[in-house]
Amino acid sequence: MIDCYVNIYNDNDEFRIPLTDSGSYEVRENDKLVFHLIISEHDLLTLGEPVMVIGDIPTKFLKNENSPHGECHFVTCEPSYSHSSRYFFNFFGESEVTIYFEKSEGKTLTFRFNILARKENAKLAEEMLGFISDNVDDAVAICFSRSKNGGGFNSDEEHKFSKYDAVIYAVNYLSRTLPSFINDKKTHWKQKVILSQNGQPTGPDSVYWALTNLDKLSPSTAENYNIYFNNRGYHFDEQPKEVLIDDTNVYENIVINSFLYNADKFLYALTKHYSEFASKEVGYSDTEYVRFDHTMTKYAKIALKMRIKEIEENHALVKKLMFFYKKIINSKINPNIIPKITAFVAKKGHYREAFRLINIANLSSAPAFDDTNFLFGLKNLSIVYEITSLIMLHKSISEIFGVSLSLQSYREHSETNGFGGVAVNRPTGAVNNHFMFSGDTFQVELLYEPKIFPMASSTRPGDLIDTTNSYATSLYGKHHFCPDFVIKIHSKKWKKSLTLILDSKYKDARNVRDYDIPKLVPRYLFNIHSLSNDNSVTPIDLLIVLFPHDKAGTLVKTVSSKHFITGSHPVLPQALGTIYTPLNNGLDDKLKSLVQYYNLKMM
Structure with missing residues (x-):
């Protein structure tokens, strides 16, 4: 049994909030907080002593020696009258409080707090966010430019990439390897009926075509007939015949064309959403305390516009690749198809790597449309x-x-x-x-x-x-x-x-x-x-x-x-x-x- 709650003190008010694992709560930056943890003696022996980390700062728990029988009560070391219990003072935005246990690395309790700031802090935040927005090109170049150490996913990193990153990585690979797919593509032989003056309907498909197009027959002289039926001659201007062709409508090519189709839809949806948010007008509340995401929203639009431009450029590349791959390996589209390694894919490196990247893109989580995340992930x-x-x-x-x-x-x-x-x-x-x-x-x-x-x-x-x-x-x-x-x-x-x-x-x-x-x-x-x-x-x-x-x-x-x-x-x-x-x-x-x-x- 583990229970946790926090007593919050501000001015002359005091109230208690029960805390649940992964819960989200709202406090003011100058609130004084006293955290309480109640754990059974059995769980304490199994899990070990609790340690609380607020943000990235460890905070001590004190054990109440007068705890009821069978229970152990812990309380944070800073009392409610101490200024040190204002754990989020001069803080603005989102922070996490995590409780660890000495004997169990896997067992944690995490609580997310959204801190409301005084207006003087909000004003200073505006100054800094305005600076970042005014220097958004420099900020992106400094913080998020690709390093010069090469690219690629390894097995430890695949799960860390968002869907957008994974989709674009796969798209860029298909762009670079386009010559490989031109020179070495998956096909199979397929019979096709074509019309020709020298044709002869001998195969089942061409005979079927002749039987279903009798309206195109015309009576003919003995010199010009090319169909003889019931002792009479008839004439087709063009007759069907069956030939063998390279057919690219196969599973391997359907996977690639379907991925490009899905990428097109995905990037269109991203652009539409970002564009709608970037056009919103943002006002301010007159309350004494200000939410960080409210302040962030005002400046996220500049970063959004730059993000939109990047997505539009990648969307144009996808459109271009859809055209080229349709010409090279034309196939049907199946948006729900799952890439699987066939014998052909296993032998061909360009298909094998494309399938791997497409699979990563399919399994990656879609980006959360949270407008406060767009300005470089700034959360406080x-x-x-x-x-x-x-x-x-x-x-x-x-x-x-x-x-x-x-x-x-x-x-x-x-x-x-x-x-x-x-x-x-x-x-x-x-x-x-x-x-x-x-x-x-x-x-x-x-x-x-x-x-x-x-x-x-x-x-x-x-x-x-x-x-x-x-x-x-x-x-x-x-x-x-x-x-x-x-x-x-x-x-x-x-x-x-x-x-x-x-x-x-x-x-x-x-x-x-x-x-x-x-x-x-x-x-x-x-x-x-x-x-x-x-x-x-x-x-x-x-x-x-x-x-x-x-x-x-x-x-x-x-x-x-x-x-x-x-x-x-x-x-x-x-x-x-x-x-x-x-x-x-x-x-x-x-x-x-x-x-x-x-x-x-x-x-």
Whole structure:
């Protein structure tokens, strides 16, 4: 037996919401929440102690020692009067709360919360979403361009692709292999009746044609008759005869033509739906709190229009392929046909691969027509600020260091892969997370949410390593750090590279100074190091916390002004916080001062 509920406190009101697995609930960002879990002693022995994760932050449960007999009652550690129980403060959009159990990795309880924001947060969200919308081409190029590592599905990735991705991948394959289907197509011999002046109806089909077209007979002289019946001669202007032809109306070709037919209908429906939504007018509610999807809708239209253009281009390609394949392997259409590997398909590589991709497309789930998903999958303010920071960092790096983007990819991180991960095909909806910028003097590497593990056999010089004495857990695996951004700056003029860690916090200067700097300095400045060529380790050079709210100031220092990065005698390592928004960029001048300082120190 497992029961869960949350007590919600706002102003002078208090109410309780029972929680069910996979349920969805709505709260305000400044609500104070106290979660309760009731579990039987038997289930507790089987499953183990519960752990709650709000977003991606673990939260402790406290056990009530006065629980009734046979039951165990747990409550989250932050009481209702504590500001720390505002788990979603400065949060906007969708978040998940998940309860794990120590002894059972498969057993989880998940609750989805939609957080309503104060209007000041909604206003800042509008600024960032407006920036992303104004730079939608850059955003798509940065976040979702295909990596240069080749394409393809492997067995582990097939289920991750949406129906649209899978359909277009199969369509592109059929486009590339069109010459193969021209030169090597499936046919079988088939008798066909044709009309000719030299024909002779001797076969069953041609005799049947003659018997059913007697109205075309005319009496004839003995010299011109070509049909003799009942001692009289008759004449057909053209007579039937049977010939053998290559017939392409076979199962293998029906599968391909039916797929193109279905793709045509699917893309038409997508275009129609997206176009209808993009034309909607969006207004605002006058309530004190604002829904994130309401704010998102206002800016999703720009991304939608770009998506429509992409779909229309692919739809035109499908129309073109339908015309060509109808000429090459003309067949009937069966929209419900299922691709199966026949002996012919197994022998022919182009048919075999086409069938595999068509099968993936058929099994893939259709996209959910949820308008808040269209703007890059942004579901809350934290992600909006991270993506805004990522786009702004691209611009800042390019301008300050005189470099341009030379390589981007999606990297998969694990302890065995080493720092930086290994390049793989980007899963649908995931953002590219590794970028290399190159120029005449500088080379800059930007990593988005890299995982930094302890030193291992795969660690190479230049890698970042986790030097804490923390240990692995069954719940979270090998201990590692995952900052929002790592920037490694290399210069031909420097003897040593610069390593920066940046974390985006949707907060103001006061909260960054009082909470985030004290927490992140020991975590990143003290416990992340870089491995040198001589196997020594060196600390990172600079920790920068980025924040968007300016109501409590725009800068957080941890050293005196003289030793600050823009001062007369800067020191490294150091930590700082700076405002970083499209309308208030406080980062660029710090990076410029850092480059000037390193130019003097390392030349």
